[in-house]
Amino acid sequence: MNITFLKLFAAGLAAGLIPQGAVLAQSAGCAISRDGGARQTLSCPGGVKVTAEAGASFQLSDRNRDGSPDSASLRRKAILVDVDGSQHAGGFQVVTPQAIAAVRGTQWAVDVAGDKTSVLVVRGSVAVRRPAGEPVVLSPGEGVDVSSGTEPLVVRRWPAPRVAALLARLGQ
Numbered sequence: 001m002n003i004t005f006l007k008l009f010a011a012g013l014a015a016g017l018i019p020q021g022a023v024l025a026q027s028a029g030c031a032i033s034r035d036g037g038a039r040q041t042l043s044c045p046g047g048v049k050v051t052a053e054a055g056a057s058f059q060l061s062d063r064n065r066d067g068s069p070d071s072a073s074l075r076r077k078a079i080l081v082d083v084d085g086s087q088h089a090g091g092f093q094v095v096t097p098q099a100i101a102a103v104r105g106t107q108w109a110v111d112v113a114g115d116k117t118s119v120l121v122v123r124g125s126v127a128v129r130r131p132a133g134e135p136v137v138l139s140p141g142e143g144v145d146v147s148s149g150t151e152p153l154v155v156r157r158w159p160a161p162r163v164a165a166l167l168a169r170l171g172q
Contacts, residue, residue: 029067030060039171044069047084047105048092053077053169064090071095078111080122080170094119099146101128108138109166117146120158120166128153 030044038054046068052058056077060069072079072094083092085105093102094110096117101110106124110117119128120143128144129135136144136153143158 030069035171037171046089047087049082051080051082051170051172053079066090074110074112074117076112078109078166078169080107080109080167080172082107085124096146098148099128099130101126103127109170111166115148118166119144119146120163122167122172 030042030048033041033043035041040052042050042052042060044050044060046066048069050058050060050069050072054077056079057075058079059073061071061073062069063071068088070088070090070092072081072092074094074096079094081092081094083103083105088105091102091104093100096110096112098112098115098117099110099119101108101119103124103126106126107122108124108126109120109122111120119126119138121138121140123140126138127135128138128146130146130148130150130153133150133153136155138144138155141157141163142155143162144153144155146153
């Protein structure tokens with residue numbers, strides 16, 4: 001890359017003109033769009049779509065370098081991940097300070113607030129675990145709240161108002 005482009009790109013990041021999370025998404029060939037509520041949607045090769053609420057702090061990674069992101073690191077707020085398993089081989093994971101949520105093909109939301117990560121499954125199934133723990137498997141409508149402790153993770157069917165509130169933040 002030429003130095004002028006890198007300087008302009010860095011200036012755009014510093015000025016907030018380029019949303020955080022777009023850095024690695026751009027290199028992975030994702031198309032980025034914004035809606036009126038400042039949510040951003042990244043449509044990526046390989047059937048990966050990520051919708052982030054305004055102010056979400058995340059980065060996409062293409063760990064296996066196949067041209068499609070296979071991981072998101074989420075530090076603040078919520079993202080909705082939709083992975084088309086028929087197009088995306090090898091799965092996708094969202095890593096937060098408290099949890100790792102991994103799938104083959106599904107749609108799920110992950111929300112980081114303070115010292116807690118919440119995971120909700122919309123479609124398919126998701127395995128969730130702490131970085132050093134045993135996984136639990138969530139089905140549609142189920143969620144889990146993960147803190148930094150060591151107590152077992154408890155899968156619960158989320159009440160409709162909680163589901164609606166999280167999905168509304170993500171434009172659903």
